[in-house]
Amino acid sequence: MENTMDITSQTRSVRDVVYEKLKEAILMGEYKPGFHLNERQLAQQFMISTTPLKEALRHLEQEGLVITRPRVGAFVSNDVMISIEEINLVRSAIEGVAARLAATKIDEDEILQLGQVIKEMELYTKERNSEKVLEMNTQFHKLIRIFAKNNYVCKQIEAIRSFDLGPRNKILSNFDELDRAFHEHHLIYEKIIMRDPDGAENAVRMHIHRSTRFVLDGKQQL
Structure with a gap:
């Protein structure tokens, strides 16, 4: 994925676009099992606030692709x-x-x-x-x-x-x-x-x- 990606001009919600891009990266192996999905770095990469990013990560967690460790952060599931x-x-x-x-x-x-x-x-x-x-x-x-x-x-x-x-x-x-x-x-x-x-x-x-x-x-x- 590119270092920065301005998605704020997308017609769909920012959360949905981020969710789809993160999902594709996980499914295609760009983010491998155990990879730390650092919220601050991802927010900078997508040029967005952390709010839609958190929502996208929660959605991915519900699908079993991401796991969240309290006070540590979100990671790509080892069971992906x-x-x-x-x-x-x-x-x-x-x-x-x-x-x-x-x-x-x-x-x-x-x-x-x-x-x-x-x-x-x-x-x-x-x-x-x-x-x-x-x-x-x-x-x-x-x-x-x-x-x-x-x-x-x-x-x-x-x-x-x-x-x-x-x-x-x-x-x-x-x-x-x-x-x-x-x-x-x-x-x-x-x-x-x-x-x-x-x-x-x-x-x-x-x-x-x-x-x-x-x-x-x-x-x-x-």
Whole structure:
């Protein structure tokens, strides 16, 4: 992260922006387990007061990524790897359910929409355009949630989606991983349009489990 970062001009609340940036730094291994999150230094880095910073740290503590030691300060949790893995287990289960529901409810127009995204994802994968692949990846999963036609499932996925953004950037910056991710997404697509709920759910679960393992193994080698 940069030495200083003026975020006061952001349209979202300062607390939310700081929370997201700290979370990404933790999930991507920039702040390693046990790292002391010095409030004064972080406030200077973000060019903010300590109030929104404290609020962001409390939020991260509730998520298990930060621990606070009385009269000492906040630290990145030593169990952060476990937290990421367990959160992604939950995510794989919920997104698997969304794919299952989509496979039972999808109509012909929706099949065409999903197919168009897969075509663009294939094109950008071949071009090694990680930014566009990420955009199509996001759209692909969003469409599955929409086609599941279940507000409860959508809300649960949205609640944990932020844990995936930083790691997903890491995954899609690896060219070999781009190919693997495309083939996995194509399998998910095939199972959904075949209206195979078991196959769709299993394909999503396997994709998320493997990509999570890729991130965690990479972090452990840093």
